[in-house]
Amino acid sequence: MRSEYRACRRIAARHGRTYFLATLLLPRHARPATYALYGFARRVDDAVDLPGGDPHTALAGCARLLDDVYAGRDVDGPVAAAFADTVRRYRLRRTWFEAFLRSMRMDLHVRDYPDFAALGEYVHGSAGVIGLQMLPVLGTVAPQEEAEPYAEALGEAFQMTNFLRDVGEDLRRGRIYLPADALAAFGVDRPLLEWSAATGRTDARIRRALRWFVARNHAVYRRALPGVALLRPESRPCVRTALTLYRGILDEIAGADYDILNRRVVVGKARRSGVAARALATRLVS
Known part of the structure; x- marks a missing residue:
């Protein structure tokens, strides 16, 4: 399976810079x-x-x-083969992947969400279950069930950070993931967002709304943070680094004065490298 797993590694390196950097801090077996x-x-x-x-x-x-993976049938392609091997090796629950597919299907017809309750179903399937899938791979020092709420919260925090970073890109695809009622509390709606994106002009109402979403997102990270200590020690630097780097995206959004509808903020290479180097040093001496 080495070539199949290497193919997956190349995909991660190509598409997820922050994610891939953090994975280099994982123990080799994970x-x-x-x-x-x-x-x-x-x-x-x-x-x-x-x-x-x-x-x-x-x-x-x-x-x-x-269906093929959980029926034990052969699958075609390196990614499918590596995925099937991982599912069987770690006994990952099918319901996690079914929830993921449900959320991805929602992207085909849902263009916005009235409130956080409606968004919650999407976020559970698109991100919360990703944290749950990773727990058996990372390992825990407590019963896995104890760590699951924190893993799901971290997935939610990562996803909400993506929503904020990509708000302009998603808008151009016709989607708004920030709940309508929370936006409306600041006088923001789809036409205002579309006007701002089309003209490149900023609006104080949009800034205030995004500032509130960033503050809320920080609170989700704080809720997820205790879960890091429930992971096996060798897995903690990776997750802590990913958490720090993704929270750094929120800092970049604030640093751009929330003017992000026509730009995609990123954590700078120097900062990414510094965070990773400190985490690596921690792992080496622990």
Whole structure:
């Protein structure tokens, strides 16, 4: 399976810079499964967002892959083979992947969310279950069930950070993931966001709304943080680094004065490297 897992590693390195940097801090035995899970998630995500082709057909193919994996049948392609091996090796629950597919199907017809309750179903499937899938791979020092709420919260925090970073890009695709009622509390709606994106002009109401979302996102990170201590010691530097780097995106959003509808903020290479170097040093001496 080495070549199959290497193919997944290349996908992670190409598409997820921050994610891939953090995975280098994982113990070597945990990296292949991490890349395989990323490869499957990327395959499903691309089925929805890549231009050309029929996303319904592509998602149906992903669902058939799940059927084959859990039925113990042979699968085609390096990513599928590595994913199947990971699922069987770690006994990952099928319900986690089914929830992921449900959320990705929502992207085909849901363009906005009225409130956080409605968004919660999407976030559980698109991100919360990713944290749950990773727990058996990372290992825990407590019963896995004790760590699951924190893992799901961290997935939510990462996803909300993506929503904020990509708010302009998602808007151009016709989607708004920030709940309408929270935006409306600051006088923001779709037409205002579209006007701002089209003209490049900023608006104080949008800034105030984004500032509130960033503060809320920081609170989710704080809720997830105690879960790091429940992981096996050798897995903690990776997760702590990912948490720090993704929170850094929120700092970059604030540093841009929330003017992000026509730009995609990133954590600078120097900062990414510094955080990773400190985490690596911690892992080496622990």
